[in-house]
Amino acid sequence: MDKSWMNLRDRLCKEYVNGIRTFIQVAKNHVNKEGKSRCPCRDCQNAFWKSINDIEIHLYRFGIATTYQRWIFHGEKVDINYYKPVDLNSGIDKVDHLDDDDDDGDDDNNDDLVDTSQSRYVPMGNIQEGSKTGGRQSSH
């Protein structure tokens, strides 16, 4: 999506007006229950929730925050390609970890090291002396 209009100083020129229209269309699809969305104007900086009408007014009055190049608060996905080198062939999985918060289970590897040092004293073979070998069927 072309966002060069965001850097325009003339907020009344055709490109800027069209850009705001585009944004408003996007924002309309990402409103909360009250019909409000984050306002990306320079005054609100996405910190405040405004109605679509107010957002439009703000964008004309204050201008859109030029730092808001990716409309992540309005449904636009963060571009992963932005963070990784272009020529990387197999590094896609590593980059995906930026979004992944679930890193459970990785710490178990440290326990294995401790176990091997202790298992020397455990006699091998007699470990499976369980109580499951019985199986009496005194069904009288």
Ligand SMILES: [Zn+2]
């Ligand atoms: Zn605003």
